[in-house]
Amino acid sequence: MIVRDAIGIGVATGTYGVSFGAIAVAAGLSVPQACALSLLMFTGASQFAFVGLIGSGAPAAIATALLLGARNALYGLRLAPFLRPRPLAAHFVIDESAAMAVRDNAEDTRLGFWATGLAVFVCWNLATLLGALGGAALSDPRVFGLDAAAPAGFLALLAPRLREREPQAIAALAAVAALIALPLVPAGVPVLIAAGVAVAAALARGGKRGEGEARAPRAGGDAAGADRRGGEAPRAGGDAAGAGAAA
Amino acid sequence: MSWTPILIAAAGCYALKLAGLSVPERLLEGVRVRRVATLLPVALLAALIATQTFDGGVDARAAGLAAAALAVLARAPFLAVVAIAAATTALLRLLT
Numbered sequence: 001m002i003v004r005d006a007i008g009i010g011v012a013t014g015t016y017g018v019s020f021g022a023i024a025v026a027a028g029l030s031v032p033q034a035c036a037l038s039l040l041m042f043t044g045a046s047q048f049a050f051v052g053l054i055g056s057g058a059p060a061a062i063a064t065a066l067l068l069g070a071r072n073a074l075y076g077l078r079l080a081p082f083l084r085p086r087p088l089a090a091h092f093v094i095d096e097s098a099a100m101a102v103r104d105n106a107e108d109t110r111l112g113f114w115a116t117g118l119a120v121f122v123c124w125n126l127a128t129l130l131g132a133l134g135g136a137a138l139s140d141p142r143v144f145g146l147d148a149a150a151p152a153g154f155l156a157l158l159a160p161r162l163r164e165r166e167p168q169a170i171a172a173l174a175a176v177a178a179l180i181a182l183p184l185v186p187a188g189v190p191v192l193i194a195a196g197v198a199v200a201a202a203l204a205r206g207g208k209r210g211e212g213e214a215r216a217p218r219a220g221g222d223a224a225g226a227d228r229r230g231g232e233a234p235r236a237g238g239d240a241a242g243a244g245a246a247a
Numbered sequence: 248m249s250w251t252p253i254l255i256a257a258a259g260c261y262a263l264k265l266a267g268l269s270v271p272e273r274l275l276e277g278v279r280v281r282r283v284a285t286l287l288p289v290a291l292l293a294a295l296i297a298t299q300t301f302d303g304g305v306d307a308r309a310a311g312l313a314a315a316a317l318a319v320l321a322r323a324p325f326l327a328v329v330a331i332a333a334a335t336t337a338l339l340r341l342l343t
Contacts, residue, residue: 008325015333028248036250040257043264045295050256058252062259069260071291076267078284080275083268090265095295098288145336148311151299152332155312158292159319170286171293178294179301194294199283 002100002108003115009096010119012153013044014127016146020047021131022139027051031132038128042121043069043094044150049187067188071095074195078102082109092117099157166202174198307343311336 017038024034029051037047046065053061075098076090082101083089092113097120100112131138141147162168178194185193275284300312315332323331 005325012326012329015329029253030248033248033250033253036253037257040254041260043260046256046260050253054248054252058249058255062252062256065256066259066263069263072260073263073267074287074291076264077270077275078287080268080270081272086268087265090268091261093264093268095292099292102285102288142340143337145307145311145333145338145340148300148308148315148332148336149329151296151308151312152315153325153329154292154296154299155315156319156325156328158289158296161289167286167289170290174290174293175297178297182298182302190298191291191294194297195287195290198286198290198293202283202286203279 002111006100006112006115006119009100009116009153009157010123012149013096013120014123015144016044016141016149017124017127018131018134018138019141019146020044020051020124021128022134022137023048023131023141024051024128025132025135026139027054029054029132031129034132035125035129038125041065041069042091042124043072044124045069045095045188064187067186067192070188071191071195072098074192079109079113082106083113089113089117092121094120095154096120096157099154099161102161166205170198170202173201307336307339310339 020038021034024037024047025031029037034051037050041047041050046068049068050061050065053064072093075093075095079089079093079098079101080086094117097113097117100116101109103109103112158171162171174194174197177197178190181190181193275281296312300308311332314335315328318328318331
């Protein structure tokens with residue numbers, strides 16, 4: 001199940017990997033340079049930002065790539081106890097592998113991480129090469145709606161983690177905070193601000209209530225959990241949509 | 248184009264990934280810290296969904312995300328969710 005999902009995620013990221021390869025070449029990179037970014041940087045948002053900004057100067061491109069890459073450090077805080085060897089595992093810490101590693105036990109956490117990290121790595125790099133060779137015809141991700149593919153994929157990954165009320169509240173708060181910050185700060189920063197706000201809220205709430213409380217909803221059983229998921233999963237999206245319309 | 252910025256940015260992004268994994272474990276052992284570390288991916292992904300969908304204003308991507316949410320509710324497999332979102336977005340752009 002986990003491995004099948006991981007391969008699916010790899011295939012999906014491959015579709016926008018093709019766009020990345022094409023955009024990189026359109027931005028003036030050589031085919032080997034486009035492939036080097038996917039092999040060595042291997043974090044999609046940073047790569048898209050880098051090739052988008054490199055025309056207006058290396059410092060801005062590097063700084064934005066790093067700001068967008070900073071969230072990978074935060075994923076590491078959660079993943080650190082599970083992953084060895086660290087220098088190798090670090091390369092595969094990306095949004096998709098981190099999302100698939102949010103599991104209840106250590107074994108599934110590792111499997112979710114490695115299966116997804118490797119599947120995305122293989123597909124992303126093959127797709128980059130294809131896109132880089134394919135040229136300008138493939139460079140607009142909007143044509144096939146591929147700019148909606150990444151957030152939809154993240155929603156599919158996040159939804160199963162939203163069965164309990166606390167992650168639902170955290171997700172909604174983070175989405176709203178990111179949208180408020182979006183027009184005000186450089187790329188990559190809104191997501192970091194959102195994480196900060198969400199963590200502060202979780203800590204404030206954790207201080208007020210007992211430790212056992214967070215675990216309580218899980219006792220509801222599978223049926224209740226499934227219902228809750230069914231009923232509430234879209235709430236994050238709904239809130240985001242509302243805030244987006246307001247922003 | 249020069250290779251230097253490519254290699255600097257790639258090295259920096261790798262260093263960030265490694266830095267997160269290299270935080271000493273004793274700093275991560277507290278109950279509160281562990282709770283925060285567990286909630287961080289949820290917060291980051293939710294923020295990513297919001298910013299990637301609404302960056303540059305509300306457009307066909309929002310409809311794509313709404314379709315994805317419905318597909319998730321219907322328990323569609325991962326690839327189907329992504330395909331439905333992309334198809335909805337592309338179709339809406341074609342029609343408008």
